[in-house]
Amino acid sequence: MKTSIQPEQKPFIAILVKRAVLFFGGICLLSLFLYGIGTNQGFMERTQYMLLRITVMVGLFVGVGSLYGIIVDIWLLFYKKEQKKDRYISGMGGYLCLGGFGVAIAGLASFILVLTQGNAL
Numbered sequence: 001m002k003t004s005i006q007p008e009q010k011p012f013i014a015i016l017v018k019r020a021v022l023f024f025g026g027i028c029l030l031s032l033f034l035y036g037i038g039t040n041q042g043f044m045e046r047t048q049y050m051l052l053r054i055t056v057m058v059g060l061f062v063g064v065g066s067l068y069g070i071i072v073d074i075w076l077l078f079y080k081k082e083q084k085k086d087r088y089i090s091g092m093g094g095y096l097c098l099g100g101f102g103v104a105i106a107g108l109a110s111f112i113l114v115l116t117q118g119n120a121l
Helices: 012-041 045-079 086-117
Strands: none
Touching: 012 045, 012 086, 045 086
16 A cells, blocks of 8 residues: 655745745845955945945845745644644744844945945935
């Protein structure tokens, strides 16, 4: 008698949100890395400002996407008829960490922009 274990069905929106937040988190790290390398290598000032602005925008995307991911996980926690509800709770913790990281990076990049350029954004 063969028994096959079916993989757990995940809602498409949960998969989409998770991958989007991870993608934007990677782009945020990449732009921050490029800013750090550019500071050492002597990139042009306009390029540095552009990298900082990209970092701010993408960091805010990570924060908003993580907030949406937390809302989706809360919805799935209460309305999904499954026994494994701990994965949604750990997912909320992951989204909380990623969202805090994105907002902190966006705040740091905004602070650097104001220090270097003043209020004329």
